[in-house]
Amino acid sequence: MPVSIDIVPFSDSLELHGESDFSSAFSLAGHVSVSLSSPLLMFQRRRSTTRALLQSLTVTFEGQSEVITPDIGYAPLRLCSITRELVNGEPVDLSNEGHEDSDKPCSWNVTFDIPVPGWLPTTSTYGDHGAVEAGTRYALYATATFIYPEDGSSSIFSSFCSPFGCRTHTINAPMCPVTLARFAEVPSAPSSSSSTSVFPMSLFIVDAQSGQDGTETNAKTIPPEILKKIQVVASIPNAITMDETSVPLILRLQGSELDCSQRERLRITDFTVDVEQIETYRSTTSLDYVARYMVPPRAQQPPCCPLRNAHSVHTLYDVGLLMIPYPSKSSSTRSFSLFDPSNSGTYIISGDGRIFSHDSPEGDATTRSPSENWYVLETDVPLAQKPYQLDWAGPRIRRISENSPLFTVCHMMHVGLRCVYEQPDGEVVCERLHFSLPMQLVRVAAPLTSPATDCTVDGPVELQKSASYSQNLPAYSQLFYSNGERKIDYSTPLPLYEPPQSASSSSFTLDQSDDHRKSIS
Incomplete structure (x- = not known):
């Protein structure tokens, strides 16, 4: 076909900074290239001029989520669909007149800028590892509608066929995949010196629950009124990066x-x-997610409106060749430990274990401060770097914590304190205090390295092509608050105030250096 279109984004990946937020948006820009060429047809000695009247040119950013599990089957969902019309007003007349014999087609670039919602989940692959490319995906699509106007340069063959064919043509550009990655904002102030994490520590006042974990064989338990008197406060970083090897x-x-x-x-x-x-996989959309975010309505969801790039397995479910094993089941869960199999996760407390005996006994004249009455346990919990097991959902890899309509990943730290109590009759009973702490695994952007300034260059230097400017600009959320107010770093002091020097006259003149600076535009 003489007319072709192609999508050329400024970058094939979009970095989302900060937490998922429905009130924020990120820019995805680029251009759609419209090319016009003159093919050499039969009964023609030379290429003729090709003209096309471009009536419509649309670009669409669309996201989709697909879940495939052995027990709940296949579930599709359209996350978003944003379309922009690039031809506004009158149709555009395109012609390659004067360049008919050129080996390269004539091209026109039409720019676009699509606001991508800030609540979208990241691009990821999940579900049944036998079904490739299932998960969350995004892509750009473009469609052009045009007609070939009849003129004197048209060939006899085309004039003969025009009454029998449709003069309006529609072409689609090849799909352009776009990767969405979310990065957490690293705090400017460093964390505590005792912490190995780049994020500050969070305090949790724990409501520990008593119970036996299988290691205690006796049926007797510690009196509840004694365990309730044990106060526990836990501290972990409010976020853990994907490349960290331990958690303080x-x-x-x-x-x-x-x-x-x-x-x-x-x-x-x-x-x-x-x-x-x-990891939680759902066959139906989470009601909480639909209430919070702007997911397209049912009329724009499969099967009413099929996905543009649906997984090939959906046809097997549509025709009934594959059946859902458990029709009444709407979710499936996979959970596993992020520890290495050789790590038992047990930490022995040194001494005889009487950690509360350091408190001031009754009748002691010495008064201890409240901070001295706390017994502190501090350690770094190691995390496995590589997956060590494989199941129906693929390798057990570490993922970021995220919440999407069909797929959710959350992380928990489970802690158990082994308490040993000697009864008045001499019998020893054991019990554990259990509690769990929510964790947040995030991905942080790689720091930008500045080139060295103390180097000298002799002779001519060939400058390398710089990277895309969108990769070096800070995120909007790093410069402004959600209400549009600019963020100001008050840690940098303002210069001291100096009163203006008194002048003998209200008129003044610029010196030569100032005059040169003013003349430069």
């Missing part, structure tokens, strides 16, 4: 409400830690 954990224990006898009888011998990744 700080536990603070206090038993100030225990009497002297109970402090001597109660011991904390060890504690266990585990980091769990929980």
Whole structure:
């Protein structure tokens, strides 16, 4: 066909900065290239001029999510569909007159700029590992509508066929995949010196629950009124990067409400830690997600409106060749530990375990400060770097924490304190205090490295082509708040005020250097 179109984005990936937010948007820009050429047809000695009347040119950014699991089957969802018309007003007359014999077609670039919603989930592959390319994907699509006007330069063959064919033609550009990646904002102020994480520590006042974890065989338990007097405060970073190899954990224990006898009888011998990744796959859209974000309505969802680039397995479900094993089941969950199999996650407390005996006993004239009554446990919990198991959803890799309509990933740190208590009759009973802490795994952008300034260059230098400017500009959320107000770094002090020098006359003249500067435009 003499007319062809192609999508050329400024970048095939879009970086989303900050948390998922429906009130923010990111720019995806580029251009659609419209090319016009003159093919050599039969009964023609030379190429003729090709003219086309471009009536419409649309570009669409569309996102989709597909879940394939052995128990809930196949579930599609259109996440967004944003279309922009690039030909406004009158049709555009295109012609390659004067360039008919050129080997290269005549091209026109029509720019576009699409606001991409800031709540969209990142591009990722998940679900049944046997079904490739299932998950969350995004792409750009372009469609052009045009006609070939009849003129004197038309060939006899085309004039003969024009009454039998449709003069309006529609062509589509090849699909242009776009990758969406989300990056968390690293705080400008460094975290605590005792923490190995780049994010600050968060405090959790824990409501620990008692229970046996299988290691205790006796049926008797520690009196509940004693365990309720143990106060636990936990600290972990409010975010963990994907490349970190350990998670700092700080536990603070206090038993100030225990009497002297109970402090001597109660011991904390060890504690266990585990980091769990929980993946939830759904066949129906999450109601909470639909209420928060602008997902297209049912009229724009499959099967009413099929996906542009649907997975090939959907045809097998449509014709009934594949059936859902559990029609009443709407979700499937996969959970696993992020620890290496050789890591037991058990930490032994040194000493005899009577960590509360350091509190001031009754009758002691020495008064201790509240901070001295806390027993502090601090450690770095190691995380596995590579997946070590394979199941129906593929390798158990570490993912970022995210929430999407059909796929959700969350992380939890489970901690258990082993309590040993000696009964008044001499019998020893064991029990564990369990609690869980929510974790946030994020991806951070690589820091920009500035070139060295103390180098000298002799002779001519060939400048390399610079990267796309969109990769070096900071994100909008780093410069402005959500209400549009500019962020100001108050840590940089303002210069001291200096009163203006008094002048003998209200008129003044520019010196030669100032005059030169003013003349430069």
